[in-house]
Amino acid sequence: MQPIIKNEMAQKNARQEAFTLVELITSCAILAILFVSLFYGIAQGYNIIQSERENLRATQIMLGRMEGLHLEAWGTNQLFNLTYVPNTFTDYFYPVGLGGFNSNAVVYTGTMTITTNPASISGTSSGYAPNMALVTVTVSWNDNNFGLTNTHTKSMSTYVAQYGIQNYTFNN
Numbered sequence: 001m002q003p004i005i006k007n008e009m010a011q012k013n014a015r016q017e018a019f020t021l022v023e024l025i026t027s028c029a030i031l032a033i034l035f036v037s038l039f040y041g042i043a044q045g046y047n048i049i050q051s052e053r054e055n056l057r058a059t060q061i062m063l064g065r066m067e068g069l070h071l072e073a074w075g076t077n078q079l080f081n082l083t084y085v086p087n088t089f090t091d092y093f094y095p096v097g098l099g100g101f102n103s104n105a106v107v108y109t110g111t112m113t114i115t116t117n118p119a120s121i122s123g124t125s126s127g128y129a130p131n132m133a134l135v136t137v138t139v140s141w142n143d144n145n146f147g148l149t150n151t152h153t154k155s156m157s158t159y160v161a162q163y164g165i166q167n168y169t170f171n172n
Helices: 001-019 020-069
Strands: 089-092 107-114 132-145 148-161
Touching: 020 107, 020 132, 020 148
Parallel strands: none
Antiparallel strands: 089 107, 107 132, 132 148
16 A cells, blocks of 8 residues: 555645646746847847937037038138038938948938127127137938937037138138
């Protein structure tokens, strides 16, 4: 009789060690939710990185346009000539000079406005207000995340002086 009791005990212990079907399905569902969450988090991380790259490129484009103004001469009317300083422009995420145009790249469209004798300076009693110009560069671009198109706009302003750095660079 002793062997029968051991056999019954072994069967009882074996039943207690096994998982039920409900426990198995529940654990699979939890694992599926964890994996989906993990991959969604990774995808969102890549989208954030791409968005910041696009934002940085927009800042580079605006800064490049503003730095280019320092090379334009005020006296020979280069600064106010649309041939030298166009008021609209298009640039790309991958610059043409650094490897060419990519058809999937983000397209940046921008405007540049130059206001002579700006109101914020001309309202003061400063004598240099007629020798100043307010330059505003605005860049817009679209991105596409998860089928949604988002439009972004970024703007930067600075003052340019008539007798600024261009007289040191070019002798007109």
